[in-house]
Each structure stands twice: as structure tokens, then as C-alpha cells.
Amino acid sequence: MHRQPNVHIHLGDCLPILQGMESGSVNLAYLDPPFFTQKVHRLAPRDRSREFSFDDLWSSQKEYATFLFERLSEIRRVVADDGSVFFHCDRNAVHLARAIMDDVFGSENFRSEIIWHYRRWSNSQRGLLPTHQTILYYTQSDNYTFNEIWTEYSPATNVDQILQRRSRDGSNKSVYARDEQGNAIPNGTKRGVPLSDVWDIPFLNPKAKERTGYPTQKPLLLLERIISLATNEGDCVLDPFCGSGTSLVAAQLLNRTAIGIDLSEDAVEITKQRLEEPIMSQSRLLDVGREAYRNADDNALAILQGVDYVPVQRNAGIDAILKQDFAGGPITVLVQRPGETLLEAARKLSKASASKGAKLMFLIAMSRGGCFDFAEELPTGVVVIESPALGIREHLDKLKRPDVLLEKASYLPPVKPESLFETL
Ligand SMILES: C[S@@+](CC[C@H](N)C(=O)[O-])C[C@H]1O[C@@H](n2cnc3c(N)ncnc32)[C@H](O)[C@@H]1O
Incomplete structure (x- = not known):
């Protein structure tokens, strides 16, 4: 058994290990077992130096159902009275899993069927493209830990x-x-709106930094959401089919303790490495959350209403290109992202625009972070424009007495650019 502070990893079949665990000792169990795909899942890490695999081959549905029933019965015992169980599956066995979960946990303890939806590129198969997996959410009782999450x-x-x-x-x-x-x-x-049971979270892309090369690795964002919903800091998360250890890394990042089990030596090895150096993909998505990321794009486009532009997708440094040119090159636009200083955003815009031949670039400022001392550092050609949101926030700050109502309609000119600059 491997021990990191607050994380325990066991190598072996989870059944006997679960049998040895104390009753009521964990707060959340997340299970991502083989899905009854009747395949051997194989994948290689980015350097292609080796191959990881696990078997998902069964002689019958009955064999698979028995395998699940035995392990879920032990999980029922080891989860605390106010705890929860999230069972991850897909269309291959969701019908079996639902019946077994009802049997083991009681249909009255069924809470939600969560649809994890993601985008995929088309494959050549005839039929509908599968773009979701299912997570069955049960609790031990009516009295369960549930932290609300609000969305836009x-x-x-x-x-x-x-x-x-x-x-x-x-x-x-x-x-x-x-x-x-x-x-x-x-x-x-x-x-906002309470989180729904359809979760739109991207699949790990082949270049994601958190990708280990272990087959069927799940995104940290998905596990973070489950753990945040159903546990509090200091609680214990159990994953009896931990694979590359995604749930354990998420638990560690969220200050929960965790227990992971897997049959595969490779899986245990990868999990140990990930825990020693937890890598979250440093994508904007993980830094600021998907909604913030998506909204930033929307903000950029909303601000451009009335201007002819072409939206730019999948480019970290450019949100849009105006339809008119300047000095023989395109005019590019970027909106500053949350957590990013204006100077960082300006450099990103300038770098992304250089290869496009742009000589004029508009940066839309959403906050003033770090912008007081960089007038001379702004890359040439970048024009900083204050967003309406920034203007409104600053004018509100300026009204020292918010109870004073303006009696006449007023035009408030933009807050003077003590801090925003135009350099052309
Ligand atoms: C779908 S993968 C888990 C992937 C994991 N959630 C991740 O993000 O990397 C299923 C895992 O279950 C493991 N497994 C299969 N049978 C098992 C058993 N009886 N006990 C423990 N682990 C088992 C496999 O080795 C495999 O790593």
C-alpha cells in the first residue's frame, strides 16, 4: 500500500480490500469500473514509450452484474450514513447498473442520472454519434451532504x-x-440557476497537460465537480477503480482525503506519480472555469456589436478579426480574461497577431489589474478599450454615496485614463 499524506492507494482487486475497510468510513464513493464494452482498452502516453491497458471482457451480462453487485454491496457498507455514491457508466450497461444500484441502495435513495456531455469529432460508424456518458447518483439516506452549485x-x-x-x-x-x-x-x-443534471465538460484533448496516457482517463474538472457537490473539506473520497487516479488528484486539490484501489500496477504507478506532482491542465478552462471562459468569449463578441467582425474560435490570443483592414493587415481583437493582467493580455494579443500581419490590435479591458505601470511596455499597435462592465464598476465606485440618485439623465464620460493607454 502506498501512502501520501491523506491519500492511500491499494494495488489489487477492490473486493477484498473493500471487505477489509471499516463501515461508514468514507463520505463519497466514485466508481468508474469497466463499462461492459467487451474490449481491451489500450493507450500509450505521449512519448509512445509503452502501452497501458485494462480488460473489459466478460462471458455474460450475468457475470458483469454479479461483479458489480458484490462490490457495490461492500460500498454500501463503507459509505457513511450521510454519504453519496456516484457510479460512472455508459450506454453499454447503464440499464444493468441502474437496477443493481436500486437493489443495493434502494430506489428511494436515487438522486440523479447525470449526463456528462462532450463534443467529439465524427467517426465513420453508421448511426448516432455517442457524445455522453452517464453517472448514477445515489445517497445512503435522505440526510446527505449536498453543496449547491449555481450556474449562469x-x-x-x-x-x-x-x-x-x-x-x-x-x-x-x-x-x-x-x-x-x-x-x-x-x-x-x-x-443564477442551480446546476442541472446535464454537465457539459470537455473530454481530455490529446494534448491536455493532465493526460497521462492511461485509457479512459476522466477530466479533473468532472471529478472536482462531483467532489465539491457531495463532500466538504476534510471528508474522505473512495475510488475502488481509480485507474490513473483522477479522483484522488481532485480530492487532494480540494483538501479531501482519499483512498484509491486498482488491479493494475501501471494504474497504481501513474496515480502515485500524479499525486506527487498534481498537474492540472493549465488551460484557461481549468484556471477560471468553463462558464467564465465561455462568457469571456461572449463578452468579446457582445462588445463588438455594431462592428463588422468574424469571430475566431480556438485561438488563445484572438477573439475576433474585424472585416476591415488596417495598413494592409487584419485588425484583431481580444477580451481580457479573468485573472489576467492587461499587460499579459496585450502581449498575448500581440504575439498571436504578429503571424497574421496585424498592425492594429484592440484589447478590451475587463479589469485594471496590473495596468498602472506599463504604458511604455504595451506592444506597439495595441489599443486598450475599456469594456462597459469596467466603466460601470468604476463609476459606481466613484459615487461615494450610492444612495444618491442622479436627478437628471447624465452622460458620464469614461473614467479618465489615469490607467488606460492608447499606443499607436
Ligand atoms: C475506467 S478505468 C478507470 C479510469 C479512471 N477513472 C481514470 O480517470 O483514470 C477502470 C479501472 O478499473 C480497474 N479495475 C478493473 N477491475 C478491477 C477490480 N476488480 N478491482 C480494482 N480495479 C479494477 C482497471 O484496471 C482500470 O484501471
Whole structure:
């Protein structure tokens, strides 16, 4: 058995190891067992120096069902009364898994069927392209740990839905809440929409830094979400089919303790290495979250309304190219991302635009972080434009007394560029 602080990894069949564990000793079990694909899964790491594999071959559905039932019964015992179980599967055996989970945990403890959706390039097979896997979410009882996660409102949400509190009328219909005078009651803090059971999280791309080369490795973002939902700091996460150890790395990054088990020596070895040097893909996606990333793109495009442009996808340094040229080259645009200084963003834009021959580049400032001392450092050709959001935030800050209402309509010129520069 390997021991990292707060993480234990066991090599072997999980059944006897689970049998040796104390009852009620873990808070969350995440299982990603073989999916009944009737294949041997093989993959090589990036340097192609070796091949990792695991078998998913069964003589019958019955053999597979028995294998799951025995292990899930032990998991039922080792998870605490307020704990949860997330069972990862796909279309090959979701029907079997659901029936077995109902049997072992009780259908009354079924919480959700989570659809993990991702994009894939087309394959040549005839039929519908599979682009999801299923995670069955059960709890041990009614009294379970659940940390709400809120997501953005959809663009179709109307303003009343966001601003007004809702209540139930006499026939239990959801209506806008009203006070005694019949006025709508405001909703208070707008938290967004509770996370749904369809999770749009990208599959690990072949170049992702966190990719180990272990077959069927899951993204850290997916495991982080499960662990954040169902556990608190200091809780214990169990993964009896840990493969490359994704759940253990996520648990470690989120300050949970963890226990991992796998039959494969390669899997245990990779897991140990990952835990010693946990690598999250340093993609913007993982740094700032998918929504923030997507919104930043939307912000860039929203700000450009009224200008003729072509959106640019999959380029870290350019969000759009204007349809008009400047000095024989294209005009490029980038929106500053959360957590990034203006100077960093300006350099990124300049670097990405250089090979396109751009001599004029617009950087849309979303915050002023680190921008006070770089006037002379801004790459040539970069023009910094203040975003409306930044302008509104700063004007609000300037109104020292937010209770003072402006009596007349006012035009507030942009906050003077003590800090934003144009260098051409
Ligand atoms: C789908 S993979 C897990 C991938 C993992 N979630 C990741 O992100 O890398 C399934 C794993 O189950 C392991 N396995 C299969 N049968 C097992 C058993 N009886 N006990 C423990 N591990 C087993 C395989 O070696 C394989 O690593």
C-alpha cells in the first residue's frame, strides 16, 4: 500500500480490500469500473514509450452484474450514513447498473442520472454519434451532504425571472411573489440557476497537460465537480477503480482525503506519480472555469456589436478579426480574461497577431489589474478599450454615496485614463 499524506492507494482487486475497510468510513464513493464494452482498452502516453491497458471482457451480462453487485454491496457498507455514491457508466450497461444500484441502495435513495456531455469529432460508424456518458447518483439516506452549485442564467431567461421572488399559489403553481399592495417582491441576491443534471465538460484533448496516457482517463474538472457537490473539506473520497487516479488528484486539490484501489500496477504507478506532482491542465478552462471562459468569449463578441467582425474560435490570443483592414493587415481583437493582467493580455494579443500581419490590435479591458505601470511596455499597435462592465464598476465606485440618485439623465464620460493607454 502506498501512502501520501491523506491519500492511500491499494494495488489489487477492490473486493477484498473493500471487505477489509471499516463501515461508514468514507463520505463519497466514485466508481468508474469497466463499462461492459467487451474490449481491451489500450493507450500509450505521449512519448509512445509503452502501452497501458485494462480488460473489459466478460462471458455474460450475468457475470458483469454479479461483479458489480458484490462490490457495490461492500460500498454500501463503507459509505457513511450521510454519504453519496456516484457510479460512472455508459450506454453499454447503464440499464444493468441502474437496477443493481436500486437493489443495493434502494430506489428511494436515487438522486440523479447525470449526463456528462462532450463534443467529439465524427467517426465513420453508421448511426448516432455517442457524445455522453452517464453517472448514477445515489445517497445512503435522505440526510446527505449536498453543496449547491449555481450556474449562469440562460440567455433566454427574462428579466422578471431573474429579479422577482417566486412563491406557490393555492394550486401549488409557481408564481411571482407579491406584497400586500400587489407589488412584485425582489429576489435579493441573484445566484443564477442551480446546476442541472446535464454537465457539459470537455473530454481530455490529446494534448491536455493532465493526460497521462492511461485509457479512459476522466477530466479533473468532472471529478472536482462531483467532489465539491457531495463532500466538504476534510471528508474522505473512495475510488475502488481509480485507474490513473483522477479522483484522488481532485480530492487532494480540494483538501479531501482519499483512498484509491486498482488491479493494475501501471494504474497504481501513474496515480502515485500524479499525486506527487498534481498537474492540472493549465488551460484557461481549468484556471477560471468553463462558464467564465465561455462568457469571456461572449463578452468579446457582445462588445463588438455594431462592428463588422468574424469571430475566431480556438485561438488563445484572438477573439475576433474585424472585416476591415488596417495598413494592409487584419485588425484583431481580444477580451481580457479573468485573472489576467492587461499587460499579459496585450502581449498575448500581440504575439498571436504578429503571424497574421496585424498592425492594429484592440484589447478590451475587463479589469485594471496590473495596468498602472506599463504604458511604455504595451506592444506597439495595441489599443486598450475599456469594456462597459469596467466603466460601470468604476463609476459606481466613484459615487461615494450610492444612495444618491442622479436627478437628471447624465452622460458620464469614461473614467479618465489615469490607467488606460492608447499606443499607436
Ligand atoms: C475506467 S478505468 C478507470 C479510469 C479512471 N477513472 C481514470 O480517470 O483514470 C477502470 C479501472 O478499473 C480497474 N479495475 C478493473 N477491475 C478491477 C477490480 N476488480 N478491482 C480494482 N480495479 C479494477 C482497471 O484496471 C482500470 O484501471
